[in-house]
Amino acid sequence: MTRRWLKRLGRFAVSEEMWERSACLPQTEVGELGVDPFGFDPRYVPYVGAPLAWMYRKYFRVQAYDVDYVPAEGRVLLVSNHAGQLPFDGLMIGAALVLDRDPPRLVRSMVERWIPRLPWVSTFFLRTGQVVGTPDNCRRLLGREEAILVFPEGIRGISKTFNKRYKLERFGTGFMRLALETQTPIVPVAVVGAEEQAPALFNMKQLARILSMPAFPITPTFPALGPLGLLPLPTRYRIYFGAPLQFEGTGDEQDAMVSGHVETVRSAIAQLLARGLAERTSIFR
């Protein structure tokens, strides 16, 4: 009974635009019980998309620039900066490709390896097409000509403190080796606004270790206000997509060469960030 009412409520909450955009997404091959081998259920898209669309349009008031740099089809790696303690930047990049790109495109994120340990979150991520960030998963999805979103800064980026905002952390090289191996173009993405949504004053690493968490940030609102303190500030997001970068190689090159390619991507993101910071007049407008 409850489930039926939830379904009705869901249908009511989903806008016409969301239904249409979900229908335009490329079809995913699903099995008999409605999921693909990665656990993604395309029927979740409009229902999950509805609150995301509200956040995209009303809460973060996102402005997406040059979203058409993301190809309409074929494999592509979106490489972005990462910040904000909670991964709203990933959600907003995904929403930008569905809401502001014509035709819309679904992106899959490579999530941290500790995510599957979390109840509900693990199921939510699986059903919405997000996968654990292992090289094998990424290789397979690229083989299926999908768009993959990676954050090479990883946990170093998302948990950085306010004084390090817009300073890119060290990038891992794994994404570049995969891009070379699978001949995948890389689209650099810069998110401006996420770095101020939850300004961390410092990171209590000892407490994080005790709680088996990757980080424990102290912000003006968390943990003082409890779970409510996790709510991000309504900063305005600006998402900049850069021109695709194609690198030649096999993925087995020496570290020095791969690091050079990684630096090219990193500097492309840094340039987009600089552009975004120069163009904005206020954090909230």
Added chain:
Amino acid sequence: MNEVIVTGAAGNLGRLVVETFHKCWKIIAVDHRPLHGFPPGVETVRADARWRGVEEILRKRSTHAVIHLGLKHNPRHDSGCYRYNVVGAQRLREMAAKYGVSRVVFLSSANIYGPDPENSCLLTEEAPLLGAEHYPEIRDLVAVDNLLQSFCYQTPKTQTIIFRPVHIVGQRVRSAAANYLRLERPWVLTGFDPLVQLIHEEDVVAAVGLALKTEHRGVFNLVGPGVAPLSRVLKVLGRRPRSIPSFVAWPALKGAWHLNTTDFPPPELRHVQYNCVVDGATAEAKLGFKPRYSLVQTIRSVESPKWEPMPVSMLPARIRGWRSAL
């Protein structure tokens, strides 16, 4: 007619293999348990891991293949199983090499990869075998798998095929997964809904049949038709799962296990928490294996008619008397 030795033939799956292939091959059913109720023409041999009775057969006749299903698994009283299984596999290696058995087919399990939060979405045959990390009672299965893998590449004259099937379900098998799905109110962990893969027992037997004909060798994952979230599998069966938070379920199951009030080993709980999805593409490409049963058919196969005791005529003579007196 070439002969095929089936070890573990008294088990549910072994019996199914014997019944399926006894018309095409001369089957020699081997087990340390009583062997009764086989179709006519099937030769039975009581032998344990040391294979004393079987060696004579191998010496005198030409044996085409050995289908090795004879592993002991008893998580409650594990002592002895490890030695039995590993020594049995070692003897199998020695005898297959000595008497020129042309094929060895071994049924391992995809459980040896182990459900883990860090698992990739589709594990290939090259994935590390981490299952024993949290479930030490299956370390013998990992050891046997490794022993026969090395045999596969060390002895080119014998074609060794190792199958790693996902959870086998069906009317006959009494695997942990099949028993779990038969529960009216199975436990699920609150907030976790892992992907599960099932394969029908007859599809496994069909794969064994392919292994007896193929020219390929090596390790093959055997998967059924697609994957499904656990919640949807239980929905197909009309079960009403009990949702229990993991911090309650783990100590509760461990306690129940130590008090001897449950038959589910606590490490099996990881299967309802994390994914262990394997890729069956190699078996499909090389052996041409495709499951015959659909996913819903495979799931529903556990809804067998109620278990009935074996007919009196099939029972061993020494207990036939008291059973008929009941």
